[in-house]
Each structure stands twice: as C-alpha cells, then as structure tokens.
Amino acid sequence: xxxxxxxxxxNFDRIVAVARELVDQGTxxxxxxxxxxxxxxxxxxxxxxxxxxxxxxxxxxPCLETLTAHGHHxxxxxxxxxxxxxxxxxxxxxQVTDPAMVKVVASTTDALPHTTELxxxxxxxxxxxxxxxxxxxxxxxxxxxxxxxxxxxxxxxAVHLHGHPTHDRVTTAHxxxxxLLEGLHAS
Amino acid sequence: xxxxxxxxxxNFDRIVAVARELVDQGTxxxxxxxxxxxxxxxxxxxxxxxxxxxxxxxxxxPCLETLTAHGHHxxxxxxxxxxxxxxxxxxxxxQVTDPAMVKVVASTTDALPHTTELxxxxxxxxxxxxxxxxxxxxxxxxxxxxxxxxxxxxxxxAVHLHGHPTHDRVTTAHxxxxxLLEGLHAS
DNA sequence: CAACAAACGGATAGCTCATCCGGATGTGCT
DNA sequence: AGCACATCCGGATGAGCTATCCGTTTGTTG
Numbered sequence: 001x002x003x004x005x006x007x008x009x010x011n012f013d014r015i016v017a018v019a020r021e022l023v024d025q026g027t028x029x030x031x032x033x034x035x036x037x038x039x040x041x042x043x044x045x046x047x048x049x050x051x052x053x054x055x056x057x058x059x060x061x062p063c064l065e066t067l068t069a070h071g072h073h074x075x076x077x078x079x080x081x082x083x084x085x086x087x088x089x090x091x092x093x094x095q096v097t098d099p100a101m102v103k104v105v106a107s108t109t110d111a112l113p114h115t116t117e118l119x120x121x122x123x124x125x126x127x128x129x130x131x132x133x134x135x136x137x138x139x140x141x142x143x144x145x146x147x148x149x150x151x152x153x154x155x156x157x158a159v160h161l162h163g164h165p166t167h168d169r170v171t172t173a174h175x176x177x178x179x180l181l182e183g184l185h186a187s
Numbered sequence: 188x189x190x191x192x193x194x195x196x197x198n199f200d201r202i203v204a205v206a207r208e209l210v211d212q213g214t215x216x217x218x219x220x221x222x223x224x225x226x227x228x229x230x231x232x233x234x235x236x237x238x239x240x241x242x243x244x245x246x247x248x249p250c251l252e253t254l255t256a257h258g259h260h261x262x263x264x265x266x267x268x269x270x271x272x273x274x275x276x277x278x279x280x281x282q283v284t285d286p287a288m289v290k291v292v293a294s295t296t297d298a299l300p301h302t303t304e305l306x307x308x309x310x311x312x313x314x315x316x317x318x319x320x321x322x323x324x325x326x327x328x329x330x331x332x333x334x335x336x337x338x339x340x341x342x343x344x345a346v347h348l349h350g351h352p353t354h355d356r357v358t359t360a361h362x363x364x365x366x367l368l369e370g371l372h373a374s
Numbered sequence: 375c376a377a378c379a380a381a382c383g384g385a386t387a388g389c390t391c392a393t394c395c396g397g398a399t400g401t402g403c404t
Numbered sequence: 405a406g407c408a409c410a411t412c413c414g415g416a417t418g419a420g421c422t423a424t425c426c427g428t429t430t431g432t433t434g
Contacts, residue, residue, distance in 0.1 A: 002380090004380095004381095005379090005380060005381065005430085005431055005432075006431070006432090007380095007381070007382085007430070007431070008380075008381060008382090008431095011381085011382085030421070030422085031421095031422075031423085032421070032422070032423090033421095035383090035384095040382080040383080041382055041383030041384055042383075042384065042422090042423080042424095043381090043382065043383055043384070043423095043424080043425085043426095044381075044382055044383070046422090046423065046424080047381075047382085050423095051423095052422095106348060108348075108350065140366070140369070142362060142365060142366065143362065143366055144362070146349075147345075147359075147362070147363065150345040150346070150348040150349060151345050151363065153344065153345055153348055154341035154342055154343075154344050154345030154346075154348075154363070155341055156341075157340065157341050157344040157345075158334075158337040158338050158340055158341030158344075159337070159341075161293060161295075161337040161340055161341075162333075162337060163295065172334075175329060175330065175331070175334070176334065176338065176341070178329060178370075179327070179329065179330055179338075179367065179370040179371060180366065180367055180370055181370065182327070182369070182370035182371075183365075183366040183367050183368065183369035183370025183371070184366060184369075184370070185370075189411095191411095191412095192399085192400055192401075192410090192411060192412065193400065193401090194399070194400065194411095194412070194413080195400090195411080195412060195413090198412090198413085217390075217391085218391075218392080219390070219391070219392090220390095222414095222415095227413080227414080228413055228414030228415055229391090229392080229393095229414075229415065230392095230393080230394080230395095230412090230413065230414055230415070231412075231413055231414070233391095233392065233393075234412075234413085237392095238392095239391095
C-alpha cells in the first residue's frame with residue numbers, strides 16, 4: 001500500500017480531530033457535518049471513511065489498543081483473581097469515559113478489520129483471564145467465560161442511563177462492578 | 188375527552204396491532220411503514236401517535252402495567268429478600284422477552300404521560316423493595332437503591348448483545364441476575 | 375516543468391420523517 | 405330520512421440526512 005499523499009494525510013488527521021471532538025461532547029457523528037466542520041468536501045470524508053462506523057472505530061482504536069495491551073499483560077500476573085478484576089475495571093472505565101468505546105465494543109457490525117481483530121482479542125482476553133481465575137478456584141462456576149464482555153457492556157450501559165457527568169460515572173461504574181464481582185467471587 | 192369516533196378507534200387498533208407485530212419480529216418501527224402495512228394514510232398514523240416513541244410506549248403499556256402491579260403486590264410479601272428477587276426476575280424477563288419494554292424502560296425521553304407515570308412507579312418500586320430488603324439486613328449497603336432499575340436494564344442490554352433466540356435469552360438473563368444478586372446479598 | 379496518479383469538492387439522487395389541508399365520513403339533531 | 409357539523413382521513417409535499425459520482429485541482433516523480 002503506497003503511502004498517503006501529504007494533503008490526504010493532513011485531511012485524514014483533521015477529520016479524526018473533528019470527529020474526536022464531536023464524540024467527546026456527545027454530538028451525534030454525521031459525516032457531512034464532520035466535512036463541514038473540517039472545512040472539507042463531503043467526498044473527501046467519505047473516501048477516507050466509507051461509513052460513520054469506520055470513523056468511529058478509528059477514533060476508538062488507541063483506547064482499544066491500550067486496553068488489549070493491558071489484558072495481555074494481565075495474563076502473566078501473579079494473582080489470577082486480581083488480574084481479572086483490574087482488567088474488568090479498566091474495561092468499564094474505558095467504556096464509561098469514552099463514548100466511542102461503548103459503541104465500538106458493543107456493536108456487532110464490523111467496519112474495519114483491525115478493530116474487529118482487537119474486539120476479538122478483547123473477547124478472548126476476557127475469557128482467558130476468567131478461565132485462569134476459575135481454574136485457580138476464585139470464581140463461581142455458574143458463570144460462563146463468554147459472559148464477561150457483555151456484562152461489562154451492560155454495566156457501561158446502566159451507568160449511561162444515569163446520565164451523570166464523567167467523574168460520577170466512573171464512581172458509579174466501580175460500584176456496579178464491585179457488586180457484580182462480589183457475586184462472581186467464590187465465597 | 189370525548190370518545191373516539193368508530194373509524195378512528197378501528198384505525199387505532201389496526202396501528203397498534205401492526206406495530207406489535209413489527210416490534211415482535213424485530214423490524215425497526217417506522218410510522219410511514221406502519222401506515223402502509225395497516226392500509227392507512229401516513230397522516231392518520233401521525234395523528235394517533237405524534238412520534239415513534241409514543242407508539243412504542245402504547246405497545247409496551249400492558250406489560251408495564253403487569254410489572255408494576257406485581258411490584259405493588261411484592262411490597263406486602265413476607266420475605267423482603269425473596270420479594271425483591273422475584274420482582275427483579277420479572278423485570279429482566281419482561282425486558283428480555285419484549286423488545287418494546289427494553290426501549291421504553293431505558294428511554295429517558297417521555298412521550299406519553301401515562302407511561303412516564305408507570306416508569307416512575309417502577310423506579311419507586313425498585314427503590315422501595317430494595318430498601319425493605321436492606322432494612323431487614325439482607326443486602327450489602329454499598330449499593331444504592333437508585334441503582335436497581337438501571338442495573339436491570341444493563342442486564343437486559345448485555346443479554347441482547349448475545350443475540351440469541353428468546354428462550355436462551357431468558358436463561359442467560361437469569362444467570363446474569365443470579366450472579367448480581369449473589370453480589371447483592373449480605374453474606 | 376511536464377505528465378500522470380491521487381485526491382478534492384460539491385451537485386445531486388435516494389431515502390426517511392413529519393406536516394398540512396382539501397376532501398371524505400361518522401354523528402347527532404330534527 | 406336528511407341535514408349540518410365536527411371529526412377524521414389520505415397522500416402530496418418539503419425538509420433533512422446519506423452516500424455517490426465525476427469534472428477539477430493538487431501533489432509527486434523523473
């Protein structure tokens with residue numbers, strides 16, 4: 001794949017910057033709108049991102065990468081239960097803090113192959129960390145390993161229903177997660 | 188308010204029937220679409236239901252009423268913990284079974300006053316049943332009473348992410364709820 | 375400084391939502 | 405029954421958004 005032309009790269013960055021701003025302030029992402037705000041033609045935006053979702057995924061990628069990196073690291077940690085716990089904490093924090101993460105992690109339609117790969121990794125990490133904690137006898141066996149990621153999304157969703165400012169959301173998310181973990185933990 | 192004219196009542200029922208069917212089979216609710224399928228003009232539909240949400244709320248009302256009725260009944264039950272538990276079970280079951288319930292209970296925008304009232308009742312019932320269980324010493328005190336309904340919505344949401352058929356969804360929902368309740372329950 | 379590929383821009387077609395009002399229809403009164 | 409009025413119907417229509425297409429402009433390479 002030949003490198004991008006200079007102007008194309010500049011426009012790409014502009015689009016991402018504008019989109020990041022819009023997402024952060026909760027404005028719904030509309031490609032025509034992004035184009036106008038970035039001072040670009042609609043065609044330009046659509047060439048870089050075939051769909052709103054593709055743009056959203058690009059926005060969320062850095063955060064997703066950080067999260068999966070942490071997950072891989074957690075796999076080698078000493079205490080399996082603690083490793084699972086912090087991984088889940090990071091996961092909900094990310095979703096509650098960044099509106100893009102919620103939509104990307106929850107969405108089933110895949111726009112960008114790279115992001116899809118990351119999502120699968122995240123799912124796999126959830127399963128693996130869970131399995132490790134379970135095999136160490138730290139976890140109730142009624143729960144399935146595939147339940148982990150959906151449950152995190154559920155918590156994030158529940159927090160968003162409250163509609164409070166970011167900081168409160170993190171607190172609430174921790175409270176929800178703590179309750180769930182208490183139920184998860186082998187007594 | 189004067190009673191509806193005979194034709195108006197008939198059309199109202201047709202619209203509701205068509206909408207119910209669409210919602211049940213997962214088709215997105217679109218008023219123009221409903222009009223076409225009901226063999227009515229668009230204007231007719233819009234006169235009865237100013238917005239998609241209003242129609243959705245009408246669809247969900249019976250289920251909501253059943254749920255709040257059960258909640259009121261549970262308030263007088265012997266065992267506060269058991270009362271809370273079954274109320275929450277009914278709540279998630281309703282949301283997982285009926286697509287309309289999810290959207291209505293979760294939505295913050297209020298279209299119909301009656302439904303809004305019911306939603307507030309549901310919220311209040313969650314709080315009251317929780318408080319009763321807590322005062323009886325059955326519940327960990329880290330959880331807030333306002334967390335109850337959002338958490339139920341979160342579970343319903345998590346279940347829907349799995350995308351499985353109705354019966355499996357109920358099973359999954361129970362598993363999630365059990366885990367959460369385990370964490371809620373005073374040890 | 376060509377000459378070519380790559381990228382741009384915005385007019386525009388397609389689609390859904392929601393409104394508006396001339397015409398049709400049910401209802402009550404005589 | 406027949407009339408008059410309020411109520412209700414229907415669909416043409418405009419506004420708003422998405423996404424495409426292609427003539428024009430710009431960067432790059434030798």
